[in-house]
Structure formats: C-alpha cells, structure tokens
Amino acid sequence: MLILNNGVPKSGSTWMQNILRNYLSPAYPSEKWANDWKNPSVDPDKLEGYVASGEWKEGTTLLKTHIEYSEGYKFLVADDIKVVVTYRKLTDSVVSWFHHQLRMNKTSSEDKLNWLDTKGRQFALRAVRHRLSWQDQPNALMVNYESMVQDAVPLIEEVTKFIGSPCSLFDAINLVEKTQVRISSKKSLQEGQHVRTGGLSVAKEELPEAYLKELEALQEVVEAGSFTPEIAKAFREGKLEQAV
Template identity: 25%
Template sequence: MATFKQSEDYDYSEYLIPHGTINGVAIPFFTTPEFRLDLRQNFKLRPESDIFIVTYPKSGTTWMQNILREMLFAEEKGEWADLPLTDRVPWLDHIRDMSVGDLERLPNPRVFKCHNHSPQEMDELFFKGDKTPRIIYVLRDPRDVSVSLFYNLQKAGKTISDWMTKASFTDFFKTYFRDEKVVFYGPWEKHVENWLSARHEYNILVVRYEDLIADSSKEIARIATFIGWDCSAERVREIADKTSFASVTKEKLFKVENGVSDSFLRKGVVGDWENHFVDVEDEKLMREIAEELFKKHGV
C-alpha cells in the first residue's frame, strides 16, 4: 500500500491507520502543518456571525451540520443551495476542493465543522483571542462513539488501512480507540474535558446527542435561541422532521464520485454499543469515564 504521507513537518506513521501528529495529538494524515499554517495566517474570523460545530468524531456532527443548514440556509438559491453539505458547512481540517481563500466567499452566517482537540488550538487557528464566536459542542456516549467510529474507519480502511479491514470491534477498541498516540484527535475523555472545562470561558452551547434523539424539537429550539435565530414552534418541528436520520439518508447531501457517496451515516441510534462490547470491562471503563466527566461538569 502506498504511503499517505503529505508533509515532512509532522510526525507521520502508518501504524494501524495512517496519521500525523501535531502538538502531541494524532490527526488524519491529510491535515498537514502547512494547511493549518494557511488557516492560521489567512482565515478571517467574522465573530458576530460565524458558528462553529465542534465534536469528537462520530458524535452527531453531520446531524448538527444538517440542522444548521436547514435552519439558516433553507431559502438559499443558486450555487449555495446546490452545494453538497460537506462544502456548504465545511470541515476546517479538510476543506478538500476548496481553498482557505474560498471560505471568504461564503455569505454570512458561515457555519463550520471542527474536531479540534481543544479551544486553545482553535483560538490559535481562528479566534486569535476573540471568545465571542458561537460554538456548538455536541456530546455522545463514548461507547456509541467507538462503535460508529469503528464502522466509519472500516469503510475508509478499504483504501487506507489493511489492519482496519480485518480488525474486530474488540481489537479496534483496545488497540486503536484507547491508544492516545494513534486515535484521531486524542482520547474521547481528553477532548470532552478540554471543551467542557472551557464552556464558561468561550461562547459554547453543549448539546447531547441522546437529547437530540429523545426530543429533537426541544434541542433545536435551544440551538435556535443560542444562535439568535427566531422561529416558530411549527418551523422547529419541520426542521426536526426534515433532519431526522430517516429523512437525511434519502436526500442528496453528499458528494458522489464514481458511484460512491462520501457519506459515513450508518444507524444514528442510541445504545448500539450493546451489540458490540464483548468485554464487559471495556464497557464499564467507558461508562465510568463518561459518568465521572458528566458529573464533574454538570452535564
């Protein structure tokens, strides 16, 4: 298998899944120091209108992207309406066919997706000391996160990782998900701790994936209030229905190349971890870590 190394300036490894390391944190191989330098130097923050969706991977990111697109951009026409979700609400570690300069063309309000491991890193890249931009941090049960990430990377593994195509979920959990040197964006609990501990310092709304599942309309109304978007209860219910998992899987939200969609949506359910954790100690570990963190931060 060919190397995926894209920079001489990060610590690169093909162990398990190709990745680089920046500031001691593993990141996808395509996120290079040069790309982040471009962001640091050329990204122009619009603090009054920019909105950042921040998550640990597989925590409801696409769902939140779609909610905000439907909330803010439903009436768009022309080129903006025709953009796939991945371009209309771009990921700031991998903007693919766009350049950093292209982000300037996006009309207000702009919405971005991020997985950065800490607000301090995002401050360095985007905020430059301005703590007013709105950040929506989406949390999900780490047991379900690990299962969703397993299938996500298993799909990607067909082209980038022989190990990933053969690993069982238990192997993946013990060898990759719990290894802070290789898991993208660091261990789940460090990511969550970094963001929850800063939620009163930065302008952060915390949304739990499980709450979105239980009462989508209630959570969407909270999000609307947070971003200053005035809407009726009827419109909130419409957004909840249109952005439900069953609805979005039927829509053309993603790029399709050579007949293959870039969507990594799978089930979108709560509790699928029960079908995957064979080792009860693994499940207990993640449950206790989550309970302690949520109790500490009052989530």
C-alpha cells in the same frame, strides 16, 4: 456571524450540520480556504488566517470542524463566533468510530479486538478531551446527542437562540422531520452507511463486556468532573478499575 459545528467525529455533528444548513441557508468558505471535506470546512492550520480575513463577516457562515480547544485557538473566543459542540455517550462513540474506520478500510472485522484496545481507547480519550476543552468557553454551547435523539425540538430551539436566530416551535418540528435519520430495528442495520444506527445503541451487542464496563466507568468519571491525566493513563493501559 461565524458558526462552528464542532462535535468530535461520530457525535451527532452530521445531524447538527443538516439542521443548521437547512435552517440558515448559510455561506461557506471560499475556495481559497475550503478543504476537501464533504461538509465545507477550513483546515486547522488555515483557520486563524481565515478568521482574520473577515470573509465570514458578510453574512452567516457555517463550518464543520473537530477542533479541541487550546490556547492556540483563543482567536475563536469572540462574540460573533458561536461554537456548537455535540457530544455522545462514549460506548456508542467508540462503536460508531470503529464502523467509520471499517468503512474507510482503515481496519477490519478480524482486527476489531486489537483496534478496540488501541485506537478505540485513543478515540474515547479524544472524545473526552474534546468535550471538556469546550465546556467552559463562553461562546460554546454543549449539545448531548442522546438528548437530541430523545427529543430534538427543544434543543433545536436552544441552538438557534444561541446563534442569535431563534426559530419557532413549528420550524423546530419541521427541522427534526427533515433531518433526523431513524432506524426502526437493529435487524435493519446496514454496514457502509455514514449514519448507521440512527440513534439506536448497539454497544452492548458489539463491545466485549469488560471493555463496555470500562467505557461506562470512564463516562461516570467525566460526568462527575473527576477526569485527570492519571485517569486517562489508567484507561489507556486498561487499568481504570484500579484507578477509580
């Protein structure tokens, strides 16, 4: 069995990785295929070769990936490959990605507004395309991050059943206690942490009001199943209000 923990960045995929790792004690790719991520993975350009190698068929192997589905990845649609796709509210995804880029020294606090209007918009659309690309694939399970924060136990039970190794209620509760990062107050947030907010939403405090409303409007379009290339173009250009 090959399991792809395949949320877009900053979608809760690190939490999901810890859940799966603690529950399954899985194997990981050998050095021939592994990339240099903290969480074991395979570079996208090597993935088809890795799947064809059959190395992963000896047990249960876990990969962390951020792959958007396309026809080029149709080799991943198979009964013995399971894809767990985490997704998150766009407002918080963009804020979290900004702080990730800040931590990686790829932007600055002074450049935040420009970043939001360029890289931030690009990332929001990436998150939308990623989610939509997987939601109709037969071997993919969509897992909402906000639902996990609210009550992760039933979702852990659903995920473990989906991958063919159902856990008990007791196991699910223990996995939550072992893996969930909790931040008690927005006053205690610290810059530089990989998991900075622990489920708290800080979008209203950290995004300009008009920009926040645009992201919320884009979210509504996605939830309604009305996302189109025209909508994407309008959002990219800051003209979503006119388009909807």
